[in-house]
Amino acid sequence: VSEKKTSRPSEFDLIAGLFAPLAKAPGAYGLRDDAAAISPRKGHELIVTTDALVEGVHFLPGDPPETVARKALRVNLSDLAAKGAAPVGYFLALSLPARLPYAWLKAFASGLGRDQKTFCVSLMGGDTTSTPGPLTLAITAVGSAPRGRMIRRAGAKPGHDVFVTGTIGDAGAGLEILSTRAGREARTAASVQKLINRYRLPTPRLKFGQALRNVASAALDVSDGLIADLGHIAEVSGVRIAIEAEKIPRSSALRAMWGDGIEAIVRAATSGDDYEITFTAAPGRAVAAAAKKAGVRVTRIGRVEKGAGVQLLGGTGEIAVSRAGYIHF
């Protein structure tokens, strides 16, 4: 029994050649089965999250395949990080346009391999299909956390402080640079490269997320925009979150590009794709200790109050924000 040969390797050759070498975990069976077997270690449970990325929506057609792969993996690991989970493995559903060259897929798989090493995670299974549309990929990431200790969105209480890791707005500025003519002309400066890199290659705060397990009362990662994402915590926790605009941490590269006024702050707070962790915690020294332990910069940006919604506070009172973050539709 022979199979029809086409110019591009078949699904089976793709899996064997590019993806099977990434599936080293015992339960992945080298992708030579229909399913993977996963057990949490004693006293732990599995934490599972899924995110889809579409060419032209979540990444740009010209983005390097290596960073497309690594970003797809990292945005899922970022969800695990914000929940206090340690990554275990991931599943990859790939829908590929016929025009996609083999070299693109090879670089894509190489990007996955590189980040697997960085984050101690293994491909556990997947599916490849063809599509007449844009390249679409869905990753389902599996992590592990002590049973019942996943950091939830619900749990913020009036009197708690609000924090965020790293700096906010860089990825949005990076996307702007990649999408506009002005951006293309400015691409040479080192600070501009830094912003592009924040868009293409977010850093999941895995070590810090695990350090937050017994510290944070609520947490999530900033994907839609700081204000929009804090809105999710406010809604599910049944509280108001008041943010001091001036305290939102911004990089010098971002200040150089967008300036330092209130409009620039609002823009940073409503940009997506930062993949920092924003969280709430009872006042005390635990947050600073966790930040030191993980080597991560953490900034207190506001407080939790009775009420509902997110307030952005400037020198003269509340600042109106018309666009809380990236709207998916």
Place this chain on the structure above:
Amino acid sequence: VSEKKTSRPSEFDLIAGLFAPLAKAPGAYGLRDDAAAISPRKGHELIVTTDALVEGVHFLPGDPPETVARKALRVNLSDLAAKGAAPVGYFLALSLPARLPYAWLKAFASGLGRDQKTFCVSLMGGDTTSTPGPLTLAITAVGSAPRGRMIRRAGAKPGHDVFVTGTIGDAGAGLEILSTRAGREARTAASVQKLINRYRLPTPRLKFGQALRNVASAALDVSDGLIADLGHIAEVSGVRIAIEAEKIPRSSALRAMWGDGIEAIVRAATSGDDYEITFTAAPGRAVAAAAKKAGVRVTRIGRVEKGAGVQLLGGTGEIAVSRAGYIHF
């Protein structure tokens, strides 16, 4: 902070209105978090599989949204069934074209809800994004099996018998009816409706799969085509599989449409989408007992031998098959 309103409900409204009611399992947190928490019960491990479906590739643009949803769920449950796992939950990544009406999504969610009840499974998490391309969905299904007892593709040994559940080729005939003019003209007959239904709504053999746990030496579900899929078992197990063409079980509806000759048999054996379980087992009474227990028709179609590949045997010897099954690219 207010959000931009569009004519279609936002991602958040979609999730709250249509999908959150499907997420009743405790660890799903009503989809109000970034991840789900899942523990296998004592002595069990989690079995995880993922499958993507693309409009125009895996289902037809005119297919009813209810059956698109149910098929997407069922093809994943079918993978769990063939591995001997009991379903627990699933994750859904949906990439939606802007033109898709809300009513379509409502019917889609309703189809999921219906099958959740049938198969005792809960939505655990997901992601919805927009796409400029065709509707694309990826489901990651999670099941449970006694630790180390997942039925593998590897394990078939010379001397074992080869079996398949139900009938083969019906789904391929159903697809042909839906795709051709001759088919459209013949759609009224009850037997034709039966074939269409086999294409649109496969039946995952969950109860039988679990009954096979200590019986089958190797198993998988027939998605690409009987011969192609048996080829996977032959390859991974390092054996030859010899099939007696006349024994491949075919429905009377299929015989009425394709006839009864060797060409019709080859066509059935190389059609995809049947989602029956094909498996190998040591000779004995255990297979018949498992079939009786689960109320499933099982047919012995061949035997495992030393060697490699799949042989289809007719009255006069080996039958040449040029197309082993559905080729993805």
